[in-house]
Amino acid sequence: MSAAQGRLNDFVVKIATVNGTGSASANSLLLKAFFRMGIPVVGKNYFPSNIQGMPTWYEIRVTRDGYAARSGEVDIMVAMNAETYAQDIREIAPGGYLIYDSTWPRQQTLSRPDITVIGIPLAQMANDAFADARVRILMKNMAYVGALAALIDIDMNVIRALIEQMFAGKPKLIPANMQAIELGYNYAREHVACPLPLRVEAMDKTRGHIMIDGNTAAALGCVYAGATVGAWYPITPSTSLMDAFKSFCARMRTDKETGEKRYLIVQAEDELSSAGVVLGAGWAGARAFTTTSGPGISLMGELVGLAYYAEVPMVLFDIQRVGPSTGMPTRTQQSDIQICAYASHGDTRHVCLYPADPRECFDMAVAAFDLAERLQTPVFVVSDLDVGMNDWMVPDLTWDDSCRPDRGKVLSNADLEKITSFHRYLDVDGDGIPYRTLPGCHPKGVYFNRGAGHNKWGGRTELSDEYQDVMERLLVKWATAATLVPKPEVIAARSGAPWGILAVGSCDGACKEALHRLAEQGIHIDYMRVRAFPFSAEVEKFLADHERVFVVEQNRDAQMRGMLVNETSVEKAKLTSILHYNGMPMDHRQIVRTIEDAVAEEAAA
Amino acid sequence: MSYIRKPNITYKGRAKNALGLSESSYEGTMSTLCAGCGHDSITAAMTRAFFELSIPPNRAVKISGIGCSSKTTAYFLSQSHGNNTVHGRMPSIATGAAAANGELHYVGVSGDGDTLSIGLGQFAHVIRRNLNMLYVIENNGVYGLTKGQFSASAAFGAKTKKGEVNPNPPIDPVKMGLALGASFIARSFSGDKNHLVPLIKAGLRHKGFALIDVISPCVTFNDHEDSAMSYKYAFAHMHTAADLIENKPEITADFPEGAVVPVTMHDGSDIYLKKTDPDYDPTDRARAFEYVMRHQEKGEIVTGLLYIDESRKDMHAANQTVAAPLNTFPYEQLCPGSAALADVQKRFR
Ligand SMILES: Cc1ncc(C[n+]2csc(CCOP(=O)(O)OP(=O)(O)O)c2C)c(N)n1
Numbered sequence: 001m002s003a004a005q006g007r008l009n010d011f012v013v014k015i016a017t018v019n020g021t022g023s024a025s026a027n028s029l030l031l032k033a034f035f036r037m038g039i040p041v042v043g044k045n046y047f048p049s050n051i052q053g054m055p056t057w058y059e060i061r062v063t064r065d066g067y068a069a070r071s072g073e074v075d076i077m078v079a080m081n082a083e084t085y086a087q088d089i090r091e092i093a094p095g096g097y098l099i100y101d102s103t104w105p106r107q108q109t110l111s112r113p114d115i116t117v118i119g120i121p122l123a124q125m126a127n128d129a130f131a132d133a134r135v136r137i138l139m140k141n142m143a144y145v146g147a148l149a150a151l152i153d154i155d156m157n158v159i160r161a162l163i164e165q166m167f168a169g170k171p172k173l174i175p176a177n178m179q180a181i182e183l184g185y186n187y188a189r190e191h192v193a194c195p196l197p198l199r200v201e202a203m204d205k206t207r208g209h210i211m212i213d214g215n216t217a218a219a220l221g222c223v224y225a226g227a228t229v230g231a232w233y234p235i236t237p238s239t240s241l242m243d244a245f246k247s248f249c250a251r252m253r254t255d256k257e258t259g260e261k262r263y264l265i266v267q268a269e270d271e272l273s274s275a276g277v278v279l280g281a282g283w284a285g286a287r288a289f290t291t292t293s294g295p296g297i298s299l300m301g302e303l304v305g306l307a308y309y310a311e312v313p314m315v316l317f318d319i320q321r322v323g324p325s326t327g328m329p330t331r332t333q334q335s336d337i338q339i340c341a342y343a344s345h346g347d348t349r350h351v352c353l354y355p356a357d358p359r360e361c362f363d364m365a366v367a368a369f370d371l372a373e374r375l376q377t378p379v380f381v382v383s384d385l386d387v388g389m390n391d392w393m394v395p396d397l398t399w400d401d402s403c404r405p406d407r408g409k410v411l412s413n414a415d416l417e418k419i420t421s422f423h424r425y426l427d428v429d430g431d432g433i434p435y436r437t438l439p440g441c442h443p444k445g446v447y448f449n450r451g452a453g454h455n456k457w458g459g460r461t462e463l464s465d466e467y468q469d470v471m472e473r474l475l476v477k478w479a480t481a482a483t484l485v486p487k488p489e490v491i492a493a494r495s496g497a498p499w500g501i502l503a504v505g506s507c508d509g510a511c512k513e514a515l516h517r518l519a520e521q522g523i524h525i526d527y528m529r530v531r532a533f534p535f536s537a538e539v540e541k542f543l544a545d546h547e548r549v550f551v552v553e554q555n556r557d558a559q560m561r562g563m564l565v566n567e568t569s570v571e572k573a574k575l576t577s578i579l580h581y582n583g584m585p586m587d588h589r590q591i592v593r594t595i596e597d598a599v600a601e602e603a604a605a
Numbered sequence: 606m607s608y609i610r611k612p613n614i615t616y617k618g619r620a621k622n623a624l625g626l627s628e629s630s631y632e633g634t635m636s637t638l639c640a641g642c643g644h645d646s647i648t649a650a651m652t653r654a655f656f657e658l659s660i661p662p663n664r665a666v667k668i669s670g671i672g673c674s675s676k677t678t679a680y681f682l683s684q685s686h687g688n689n690t691v692h693g694r695m696p697s698i699a700t701g702a703a704a705a706n707g708e709l710h711y712v713g714v715s716g717d718g719d720t721l722s723i724g725l726g727q728f729a730h731v732i733r734r735n736l737n738m739l740y741v742i743e744n745n746g747v748y749g750l751t752k753g754q755f756s757a758s759a760a761f762g763a764k765t766k767k768g769e770v771n772p773n774p775p776i777d778p779v780k781m782g783l784a785l786g787a788s789f790i791a792r793s794f795s796g797d798k799n800h801l802v803p804l805i806k807a808g809l810r811h812k813g814f815a816l817i818d819v820i821s822p823c824v825t826f827n828d829h830e831d832s833a834m835s836y837k838y839a840f841a842h843m844h845t846a847a848d849l850i851e852n853k854p855e856i857t858a859d860f861p862e863g864a865v866v867p868v869t870m871h872d873g874s875d876i877y878l879k880k881t882d883p884d885y886d887p888t889d890r891a892r893a894f895e896y897v898m899r900h901q902e903k904g905e906i907v908t909g910l911l912y913i914d915e916s917r918k919d920m921h922a923a924n925q926t927v928a929a930p931l932n933t934f935p936y937e938q939l940c941p942g943s944a945a946l947a948d949v950q951k952r953f954r
């Protein structure tokens with residue numbers, strides 16, 4: 001009993017269904033219901049690279065402590081997919097619950113004595129209540145929402161309000177959906193002792209927060225940054241970013257009377273083309289961006305190199321997925337860290353931003369355009385599927401109306417009138433950033449942009465000194481970039497800890513949970529989350545200040561660790577990798593285990 | 606390489622255009638191409654066309670890919686922004702630039718390798734978008750800059766200087782343009798400037814994608830006896846279907862009734878087409894295609910303004926983009942502000 005008490009607002013519900021059966025709305029209804037009850041939630045969607053008929057899971061963690069990662073365990077499994085039944089049952093933690101559709105007999109062989117099995121005739125109830133075949137399938141989903149509501153004590157008023165909101169456009173559908181929910185609810189109440197020991201209770205920990213996915217937030221960032229040109233080629237998991245940009249612009253950037261659009265989206269024929277469009281638009285002075293994933297980044301290489309060398313602003317969102325090659329398109333990973341940082345042939349290095357959650361996707365989208373124009377270079381926002389496509393609870397997005405974009409060193413016609421001559425690649429200010437002009441400007445500002453060797457005056461060259469001169473000035477610019485990019489997030493442990501964890505992007509939630517759990521055992525570790533490349537001085541300092549640093553990232557080859565070795569003066573031996581790359585979002589367990597082992601080893605030595 | 610300096614000085618009494626500029630204001634830096642290269646003649650025609658249209662040089666933008674041909678954007682309009690990009694990707698970069706600012710005159714220069722080999726995909730799709738630009742292919746049947754390998758426009762069975770035989774049929778950009786819905790399609794020959802200049806001018810005035818395929822012999826690698834892209838071959842096999850005449854001609858024996866048809870351009874002005882064949886109709890895509898095919902079967906190169914459709918919407922019109930350029934559009938009208946952000950977030954609670 002006391003153990004169960006301890007699980008109030010702290011457990012995981014996982015729903016196993018078949019994709020294309022409309023379970024997504026039922027699942028997001030559940031997620032929102034917890035959120036509206038004031039309980040922090042984590043939602044993860046595990047979906048197949050397929051449109052209909054393949055297994056799919058939705059996992060909801062209610063977490064009164066407000067952890068941002070998945071827990072790695074399942075306490076209540078709603079097993080709606082016979083095909084994955086065996087696997088789903090295996091996943092339930094001891095003491096957990098299995099909820100299954102008892103319309104059909106359960107396979108006895110799969111029984112587990114350490115879990116509680118609850119059968120609800122979901123299909124039967126839906127079939128009896130509804131005539132249409134498609135409606136029956138949808139309502140079966142709503143019925144499990146109702147059953148769960150009874151079993152774990154979800155506030156039915158919250159559910160009703162959500163249903164009314166969900167179907168505000170089609171109010172005729174409200175009664176049927178409520179009916180299905182009540183069928184499940186009443187059946188559970190009549191046949192099971194409700195609520196279960198695992199249950200929820202209203203809290204007040206979600207006020208001032210929203211549930212949003214990173215791609216939607218990034219799209220809003222693009223709108224607010226004043227991006228006007230988007231070019232893309234559809235690829236999971238980046239597609240929803242441009243889709244969201246399009247729908248926000250349709251509402252917020254379209255003249256209501258004339259239908260005129262203050263934006264242009266080019267759905268290009270491939271990623272070479274979308275990169276070219278962004279480069280052309282950036283050269284001509286529009287804020288332009290592309291959305292893609294690993295395979296697209298591979299294709300964009302040559303143009304990214306042109307933008308680097310000819311110094312053209314570009315913003316590229318890479319929503320990483322599992323590679324190499326086609327890999328697992330609907331699973332998450334951080335395996336493009338190096339290809340983004342060093343994309344293209346020749347000596348190139350690119351500014352990268354690493355958002356850890358949707359709120360940062362919004363902020364970093366805005367920052368990316370400022371940095372790209374200030375530095376006149378490609379900027380990658382290196383997000384991933386977990387951040388990009390899952391709904392995260394984050395503080396409200398805010399906007400300062402006095403905020404104006406930094407358009408960088410662009411000479412206006414008035415500026416050009418005043419000067420005697422303009423030279424495109426001259427470092428006038430000592431920050432390595434030259435001035436540029438836009439096509440169509442005053443005749444004095446005209447120049448010829450090229451990827452071929454050029455000197456600081458902007459002329460073509462094949463002279464070694466002149467070529468090298470520009471390449472070295474680009475290093476000055478790189479040093480300037482390190483002072484402009486977002487600083488890392490640092491959490492110092494209570495004591496001046498000798499060890500640190502260094503993480504990137506969506507590892508953040510798992511790392512912070514690990515830090516708490518380790519602290520509970522008296523193991524205090526400092527934390528740094530790198531938010532950008534080039535590494536700022538703080539990164540160098542953190543590495544220098546610790547005897548040992550655990551580098552947490554989601555790829556096989558320790559790409560971030562490789563960059564730290566390459567780009568800072570850290571001794572390689574100081575860095576221990578914690579690598580998670582199975583395609584699932586990261587949880588704290590591997591980090592905790594690795595560090596516990598290291599502590600034990602140290603004690604034994 | 607020819608280092609014959611083109612003087613950049615204005616001669617007394619030289620003609621001035623409506624802007625008071627002489628043709629030298631439209632010239633570029635010295636060409637570094639081989640003496641006699643067809644591309645240099647196209648460069649001269651470009652200079653002339655922009656001069657005659659009195660386009661302010663700083664309102665023109667030159668974009669090219671990679672190749673001897675693509676280099677030529679440096680050799681005309683030195684008072685215009687230029688962008689020598691990467692091999693085969695000029696169309697996408699032009700798309701982006703024009704997306705940012707649709708008010709400028711965009712001229713793309715490409716080669717047959719740049720357009721029909723590595724860049725075939727981008728070429729096809731820029732046509733589909735009907736980007737408002739002039740796109741000139743300086744077509745010599747070889748990769749000049751990499752020393753004479755066959756390109757995708759090399760004739761079936763053509764021979765290199767070393768005697769190698771081309772085993773593959775050519776890709777004809779004119780037929781591609783016709784098939785893909787291009788709204789302005791022409792072919793010309795670098796050896797005939799009088800023919801080329803009016804086409805360039807019409808292409809610049811066309812609102813939409815204007816394609817001009819210019820046969821432009823490579824004197825160093827593809828001007829020999831067995832080449833279908835030599836000066837000799839081109840002179841001997843040119844067949845003009847519909848010639849452009851800039852001013853309305855009197856009806857005479859040379860220009861009988863019906864042989865000259867006016868075409869109204871987007872800006873309301875007319876151009877005049879002199880048809881060689883009375884049956885030829887440059888507004889009929891299917892017939893244009895057949896005409897080109899039939900003559901190609903006879904080994905002829907059909908030149909002239911082959912197809913025109915002034916009614917098709919260009920990229921911006923199809924998108925309904927605002928009139929003012931996006932690159933300098935006031936930020937206040939792009940950013941919806943904090944109240945709208947708060948409002949949007951209601952659906953995320
Ligand atoms: C990605 C890439 N591959 C290969 C090359 C090498 N290359 C330079 S120019 C060229 C061919 C150019 O041919 P074409 O477009 O017909 O121009 P021409 O020189 O004949 O005028 C090639 C293959 C390159 N620059 N980039």
Ligand code: SF4
Nearest residue numbers: 639642673749823824
């Ligand atoms: S190699 Fe051929 S195409 Fe290139 S400059 Fe010489 S003649 Fe012209």
Ligand SMILES: [Mg+2]
Nearest residue numbers: 716717745747
């Ligand atoms: Mg060629």
